[in-house]
Structures are given as structure tokens and as C-alpha cells.
Amino acid sequence: MNGRPISGASVDARRGRGRRGGPLALLLTTALFAVTACGGGGGSDSDDDKPGSGAGRQKNNEPSAAVVAIAPKDGAKSVATSGALKITADKGRLTDVKVSDADGNTIDGKIVKDGSAWKPAHHLAASTKYKVHATAKDSEGRESAKDTSFTTLTPQNTFVGHFTPEDGSKVGVGMPFSVNFTRGITKPEDVEKAIEITSKPEVEIRHKWYGNDRIDFRPEEYWKPGTKVTARLNLDGVEGRPGVYGKQSKSVSFTIGRSQVSTVDAKSKKMKVERDGKVIKTIPITAGAPGTTTYNGKMVITEKLKVTRMNGETVGFGGEYDIKDVPHAMRLSTSGTFIHGNYWAAPSTFGAQNVSHGCVGLRDVRGGGDKKTPSAWFYEKSMIGDVVVVKNSKDKQVQWFNGLNAWNLDWDKWEK
Template sequence: MIARLRRSLVVSCVLATMLAVGGCTISSGGRTDGSAGPVSTTRTSAAAIGFTPADTTAPVNPLSPIRVDVTQGTLTSVTLTNPDGKVVTGITTPDRTSWKPGEPLGYGKTYHLVAEAVDAQGLTTTKDTTFTTLAPNNQTRVYLNTTGGQSISDGGTYGVGLVVVAHFDEEIGDRAAAEKAMTVTTTPPVQGSWYWLDDQNAHWRPQQYYAPGTTVSVDAKIYGTQLGKGLYGQQDEKVSFRIGDSHVSIADDNTKMVTVYENGRVVREMPTSMGRGGTETIGNTTLSFWTQPGTYTVMDKSNPVIMDSSTYGLPINSRLGYKESINWATRISTDGIYLHELASTVWAQGNTNVSHGCLNLSPSNAQWFFNFAQPGDVVEVRNTGGAPLEVWQNGDWGVPWNTWLAGSALR
């Protein structure tokens, strides 16, 4: 009985000593500072999430850098949702410390962005925001055309003199901004430049004719670009094409012949009858009947085409008026100069100019040229009277190179 009591006293003393020395280690209800209340086990993640732009209260340009970054941690998820509830695809860096959208955002839309990250201890943190993209007062679309007004065909083949036309459907207030957004890349490289005809049309050509086989890519990244006076680009446009064989035709009024070269070799000689010359005044308009000298390019072709003199101010019922269906017509100017078939003037072809300005050919020659020609082929008219061909008439190649360069908004 005494021995059992002694053992109990020893155990009690040992327990008392242990509790006195290490009680705060095993207690779940006390605090080390002696104050009342439970011990807090909550810890904050060291990962810090940041958004760009930091201020999402102002309208955001859809092309502005939208980014999620994390320090002292890695991203576990980022979700950007558009107003329709669709998740926008994104790109995360390999180290999972940064994220950005993988597609352009829309104008005037509200997006919800949620990001989650984890630190080295496995503790997570979440951050979210809402932002709205700007809503432009007006938008413009750009069309990449030939000088004939047709869309350049992606993967198509064109002549060595092709001029790229960037046509905007609204007047551009900031030509420099528009031009910076439009790049032309060629293989092999050539020197080229944009030239603004007016606030809606910019033309691009190289200093010299392309070499056959050149590839050309035009990339107009205007979406999200401020183009002046509240006008923004509506969408990007891109096209690539190839330069085919060199087709250069020389129409010489001294010989009344059209000599056609393919890759520097003469492939056909065609007698022609060009503009009879002189002028005619109708009301307040004076019309010229010269085939203007200059360097033209093939714009388009039609078989047949209705030629109506009233479209350029010469009434059909006037002394020189006409309206006819003409076969095998290849157009080379904006104001209606064609190389075309006209059997009734075969007698004059090669010796006398009798046309209103077009280059008349025999039916067989006109058909051959029609089938041979492609948009961008060069036609040089030499030794005729009248004023030189102007750039608005499809006379881009007649503009001296220094003048062409000065027509850029970036010079």
C-alpha cells in the first residue's frame, strides 16, 4: 500500500513537471503570451497577383497589353470571360508567371478577369477585376485592291507593275498612324513605299518593276488603331501574292505598233490605231481625244464591255458620241482607255489614228492580248500628243521616285 502510494506520487510529480515545462507546446487552448483565446493558424500566401492595366476603371483599348503577372508564386488558373460568357483563350509563359489573351478583344465589351496563384508553401491567392473596352465613335475597314478596284486574290499571280491599293471606306484623319499599321514584305526584298492619293486611298509600289517570281505580302493591322478624329480600324486585312512572268508592251505612236515583250523577248507585234487627237468642248467640259503618253498597267478585262461615251461627258447623240458592245477589251486607265478589238478600223491600224483614245486592234490581236494579259502587266505609251498620264488615271509608274517617296505620310 505504501509502495503503491509512492509510485503514484512519483508519476504525479513527473506529470506536473512535464506540464510546467512544456505545457504551451501541447495545449491547443492557451497562448504563448499568456493571454486568453485560441492560437491562430491562418497564413497569407506570399504570391502577389498584378493586372495590366492596373487601372481598369477607364475604357481599355482592345489592343492594349492585357496581362496577369505573379511574383513569389506561379499561376494556377486565369479566366477571362466576355459578355456572352465565353472564355477568351490565353497564353501562359512556361514558368507560369505571366498570362495574356491569345486573341483580340472586342470593342465596347465588358470582360471579367479572375486569376489564381500558389506560393512555394502551397498557399493560394485569388484576384479578380472587371474592365470595359473602348467603344469607337466610328470605324473604318481597309480593302487591299488592284488599281482596277478588284480585291487582290490571296495566292494569285500578277504582273511586274502591280500597284497595291489600300482603300479605306472612311476618310483617314491620321495618315501616319494608318501607314505605320500597314507593312509590305517582299521576297527578294525590294525598296518600296506608300503614296497617298487622298484621305481614303494609299498606293504601294516598288522603285522599279518587280522581278518575276517575287512574292509579296501585305499586312494591314489596323484593328484597334486610332486613325484620327475618333476613327478606329474595324478589322485587320492581309493578302499574299506572286509576281508572274514579265509582260511589258510598248505602244509607239511613231510606228503605230504595239510590241509585246515576255521576260525581255518579243512575242508579238500588233498594228494599232490610237487617239485621233484634238479636243471637244461639251458644255463646260473639254474632252481630249489623245491617247495620253505614260506608263499604264493592266487593270482588268472584259469580253464584251459596253462602251458608252456619256460616262465621261460625251453625249451618245453628239457628233462623236457612241454606245457599243466591244469584244476582247483590256482596260489600262481609270477613265476608260482599253486595248480592244475593232474590226472597222483594221484599215487604219498601223498607219492612222482614228479612235477616241483607246488602242484599236484587230479581232485576232485583241483576243490574243486579252488572253495573255494579267493585272499589273505594263503598257508604255510613247510619242503621242496630249497631257502626260496622271497618277489618278492609273499613272502610278509615271511618278518620279523622289516624288513618290514624298507622298508617304511618314516622310
């Protein structure tokens, strides 16, 4: 060794040859080049197109193409209760829609088959704030949602429906459900949709308007005993006539009691009382006199009065009679037909002569205090909704709307 330092290059070369040798280094370099060349190529083998790749995640994170549109606009006030609420989806399908008021009550509705729109099942309530949440998905399954709120109008003019029978009552098999409105209705279809009548056991129920302020509902035949009937009046927000809105939302239920149908034969002057299809009593009666005959037809008891005043002037008979204490009176028609106790005629009249002004009379005593009289017995055995049929009278058939006498109109004339 001559003592001169060895150059750095010579040292590095020696170290390289001593550790890995020339052929190994060349092989590694060639392999590295091959990997680099493969990874730099294009086409479908790129990792960017495989599940979980950066490009796939980027595509899934793109905004949904679906656009949800809601009318009325967010924050709108004095919104119409019908026709104003519209929810649609563009470039996608609606998947979920919820419309609810401040109490959490939801509005029923349905998404149309192609998912392009949602339609409410009925009108909205008046003076109510609603919240809307709607979600749609585009063709890639990405969701888009929108939330809005609005408040419906406060009507200046309103109407309600007075109904019979009363909620929770038990009535006879002939009782229809009848609603009288405080304002004349000029949009009957909208009001009809807001009244739902159901029964258990289920039976078809149809309706009929009388004028523009009354609607009655009934099945084809008398109700079956034990039937429970429910009427839902969803009138709040219904525009019954221009600028006049319903303000009533109520559910009414009543039950049908035993069957009692009594048949008055004006010719034989007798009445057969049938309970659940069996005759339980035959009672002598007096019907309308030749000049003031009793209506024929099926009549329903709508009112029971232990004592009442009957004045001929109120039903077009002038001053022919004014009896201040008629006992056991039960109304059969609006025009003044009753079946009632009669204490002023001789006992021999009943079953023998027709002497009334159109009512059906039963023997009674003044004040109605004798429970053994035919009139007292019949009064105690009868309930609102029982049927009294009059036949063989020389008069016309009572009109279906004269009282709650729906059974005198053919079934095919009642609307579904």
C-alpha cells in the same frame, strides 16, 4: 559499523569522488564556460550571418520592393485602343509582360532598356477583353507580379479598306498593292502603321497617299517574276479619324507572274509585246486622234472584260459614241483609257492612222469570236498587272493615281 544510516550528502560525495574525481570535473566545467562565452559574443563570426542561417532566410522571404503598375485599372471597360495601356515598374525592373485576348492571341511589345516600362508594338483591337500579366524583380532578385484584365471600347462608327489585287491571285509585274478606305482618313500615320507589306525575295516597298481615302504600295522597280507579296491589314481598332475605327484584320497574299511589258508607239502606230525581256509579237494599233490623244506613260492593266459597253457620256465626250459590244477590253486608267478590240474601223486603219478617242485599238471582229485577231491574241496573253507603256503621243503623261499607275511618280516622292 554502528548501524546509523549514512547521510545523503556523504553518500553523494563519495560517489562523485569514486566516479570522476575532482580535477576532471573542474576541467569540464572550465571548458563548458569557455564555449558558452565564445558563443555569446557578437560580430561577423555569428552563425546568424552565414548562408542558410535563420536571418538569411528571413531576408530572402521579405516581400519584393518592386511595384508593378498597370493602366487601365483591373476590370475597366470601354478602354481606348491606343495610348491607354501602360505597364511600369517602380523600385525594380520588369522581367516579363504578357498581354493576350480571350483566344490566346498575344500583343507584341517591348520592355524598355532600363526595365521601367513595357510598350505595346501597336494598337489594341476593339470590343476585346485582354488579360495582362506582368512580373518585376527588385535589386535583391525578389519577384513581384500583377494580373489584371480590361475590355476595349465598341466603336459606333467604323471603316474598312477595299484592296487590290485579290488574295491568292497571280498578277503582272506592274501591280501595286492599293487600298481604298470607306471613310476619309485624318490620322494617316496610325493607319500606315497598321498595314505591313512584305515580299519574298525581299525588296524595299514604299507608300503614297492619294487624297485621304487611298494608299498605294510599290517597290522601286517592277516586281521580279515569282515574287510573293504579303499584305497584313491590322486595322481593327485603329482610329482613322476622330470616333471612327477600323474593323478589319486580314492577311492578303499574291504572286507575281511572268514579266510582260508592251510598248505602244503612237507615232509608228505599232505595239511591241515583250515577255521576260524578249519581243514576242509586234501588233499594228490605232491610238488617239489629234483632238483626243492618248496619255503617255506606264499604265497597268487593272480590269479585263471580254465584252463591254463604251459610252462617250461617261468620260466627257457627250454623245459622240455609244458602242454596246466592245470586245477584249482592258482598262488602263480610271478616266477611261482602255486597250481594246476595234471592229468598226477598216482593217487598213491599224498601223496607219490614229482615230480613237484616247484608247489604244487593236483589230478585232464583232463579238470577239475570232481567236486569230490581234486583239483576241493580246487579250489571252495578258493578265491583270501587266504594263502597257505609251510613248510618242502628243499628250501629257498619265497621273500616277489615274488607275494603278504608280510607276509614273518618281521613287523619291514615295514615302518609306
